[in-house]
Amino acid sequence: MGTSRSNLIIPPDFSQPEYIHITPASAGWEHLSFSARKMTAGQSWEWDTGENELALVLLGGTCAVQSNRGSWPVLGGRKSVFGGLPHTLFLPPQTRFTVQALSPDVDLAYGWCRAAQEFPARWVRPQDAAVEIRGGGNATRQINKMLPPGFPCSRLVVVEVYTPSGNWSSYPPHKHDEHRTAADGSLLEADLEEIYFYKFDRPEGFAYQRIYTPDRRLDEVMLAQDSHAVLSPEGYHPVVTAPGYPCYYLNMLAGSAQSLAASDDPDFTWVKDTWKEQDPRLPLVTLEMETA
Structure with missing residues (x-):
């Protein structure tokens, strides 16, 4: 079965070291860029963040990073996203850096957007990533928060989500495509661009993702397989x-606020009242898991 022809799903191109590459121009939005890259031991990659802030997530393997903002001699360790909690590196604008692969199979993802102000570089270690078990019943999932709302950065939000087999995630359906505030000034919903980047523990694994607006002007269902990216521009x-x-999916977001303020589809909010317990299979990954 082939992948959807939707322009919202981006399949990997493993003929290139950077096997996923998404820009605002290619996505048709304003802020967020995203890439994923494979490296083998001894290989290096250099880049300059320019006017952007950047978050780099080690999906698997180990690398070293040197930059004009500091050096990190060993980042990563889990063999894959199913082997433990993440190492994440946040880099501010005007950072020149070099990544060198230390292990045979390094898999990394990075997202960036133009920063409104500058914050210090920061290494978010596995023990720094807050873990939340969210939802209930067959909509229970695990959230690892690396750059959550409140993180000292300009726009980026970065989390990992683990969904047990057969379960639903991002459920009840929610959206964050308009900036709305309450009378007291509190944020009700942010206008966010979002990328879902998928991994499965077996190569034939798959998920389905639906993206739809309230008026059904956009209403698509996509087959997401390993290393596919899905664009969620609205809905x-x-x-x-x-x-x-x-x-597994890695969520990177950027938009009108460094926030995850969202609104649920009112047709489905009743489902929350039916949840009696959370899925006992969670958490799927922990700090204690072997990362060697």
């Missing part, structure tokens, strides 16, 4: 993963 965006296949 509600729930996910379901196949039985037998735990699903």
Whole structure:
């Protein structure tokens, strides 16, 4: 079965070291860029953040990073996203850096956007990533928060989501495509661009993601397989993963606020009242898991 022809799903191109590459121009939005890259031991990659802030997530393997903002001689350690909690590096604008692969199979993802102000570089270690078990019943999932709302950066938000096999995620469906504030000035909903970047623990694994607006002007269902990226420019965006296949996705977001303020689809909020307990299979990854 082939992937959807939707322009919202980006398949990997493993003929290139940078096998996913998304820019505001290619995505048709304003802020967020995203790439994923494979490296082998001894290889290096250099880049300059320019006017952007950047978050780099080690999906698997180990690397070293040297920059004009500091050096990090060993980042990473988990063999894959299913082997433990993440190492994440936040870099501010005007950072020149070099990544050198230390292990045979380094897999990394990085997202960036133009920064409104500058914050210090920061290494978010596995023990720094807050873990939340969210939802209930067959909509329970694990959230690892690396650059959550409140993190000292300009726009980026970065989290990992683990969904047990057969479960739903990003459910009830929610959206964050308009900037709305309450009378007291508190934020009700942010206008955010979002990328879902998928991994599965077996190569044939898959999930389905629906993206739809309230007026159904946009209403698509996409087949997401390993290393596919899905663009969520607007609308509600729930996910379901196949039985037998735990699903991982990396969420990177940027937009009108460094926030995850969202609104649920009112047709589905009643489901929350039916949840009696959370899925006992969670957490799927922990700090204690072997990362060697």
